[in-house]
Amino acid sequence: MEEEYDYESLGQSSTMAQNATAGALAGIAEHCLMYPVDSIKTRKQVLRPAVVMANGAVAQVASRSAAHLAANKGSLWRGVNSVVMGAGPAHALHFATYEVCKEAFSANDGRHHFLAPAAAGACATLAHDVMMNPFDVIKQRMQLRETSYRTVGECARRVYATEGVTAFYISLPTTLVMSIPFQSIQFATYEYFRSAFNPSGVYDPKTHMVAGGLAGAIASSITCPLDVVKTLLQTRGQSVDPRIRNAAGLWDAAAIIHERHGYRGFFRGFKPRVLTHMPSAAISWSVYEYFKWFLWKKDNQQRQLMSL
Incomplete structure (x- = not known):
């Protein structure tokens, strides 16, 4: 029984296929369950077109409130097919790469580490984002309130x-x-939180959920400004504002946001972003750890039966 629930050893003994399968299921669950909140976040981050007032001042068209946006519930799911198609393979690659790199960086020796998991996460992110970025662009175009796209395929073709x-x-x-x-x-x-809350290393869903939620909240809070810039670039093609439509890259987009809203503009959609990533990270890690444990346990039982 000890071996069956020795969860700390799974990173070393689970196969890449098991990690990839668990990662794909975790990604689909995470994105689908939190998709409506993510839609609200995207709409709040999008800059409205600039309007020149009679006195020469430049103003922004007011954006709709989160409550008003949430009232149109059906539209909050528009584009979810894009993340289903992209999140499965992208998260499979993400978590499989993470486990391989974590092992290569000696992060599975039972001690508290910070740099090794961070480096493994960076490698996994590079692989994930290259695959996922086109699907994310389509998703955000579909999430816009004023979008004219009816299907994911139509959006991809027209873009x-x-x-x-x-x-x-x-x-x-x-x-x-x-x-x-x-x-x-x-x-x-x-x-860090997983090891701190569960030093024994036994499989504990509550630990994965709490540790995942805290990790998601901290990471999303720190990186919110860059997410606002990313949203502007991914949705620029549907803006009627020439300045936004011709944004050339990161620094140009950041300059537009600062000109229009100052430093506060980089925290547009902060609450929906944290409210998206905190539970989504908890869901993602819980689903991933469960299926990794489940698949490992199932294969281990089959090997034991075959050895009898």
Whole structure:
């Protein structure tokens, strides 16, 4: 029985296929369950077109309140197919890469580590974001209140036809600048809290949920400004504001946000972002750890039966 529930050893003994399968299921569960909140976050982060007033002052078209947006419940799920198609393979690659790198960086020796899980998380993020970025662009275009796209396929075809393949990757540098520190912080804080709350290493879903939630809240809070920049770049093609539509990259997008809203503009959608990532990280880690444990346990039982 000791071996069956010796959870600390799973990172070393579980196979890449088990890690990838558990990661794919975790990614789909995380994104689908929190998708409506993510839609509200995206809409709150999008800058409204600039309007020149009669006195020459520049104002912004007011954005709708979160309560008003939430009233149209059906639209909050628009584009969810994109994350289902992308999150499965991207998260499979993400968690499989993480486990391989964590083992390579000697993070499975039973001691508290910070740099090793952070470095493994950075490597996993690079692999994940390169695959996921086009799906994320489609998702955010579909999430906009004023979107005219009816399906994910239509959105992908029209974005490619009008803006080219660049539209799917213009936000990738910003995404990596945000995601690498985000995931490094999340993985490192998750591993720390998991070890601190559960030093015995036995399988404990409550530990994974609490540690995941804390890690998601901390990481999303720190990286919110970069997420606002990323949203502007990923949705620029649907803006009627020429300045936003022609944003050339990270620094140009950041300059627009600062011009329009000052430093407070970099924290647009802060609450929905944290309210998205805190439970989504808890869900993701809980589902991932459960299926990794379940698949390992199932294979272990089959090996024991075959040895009889």
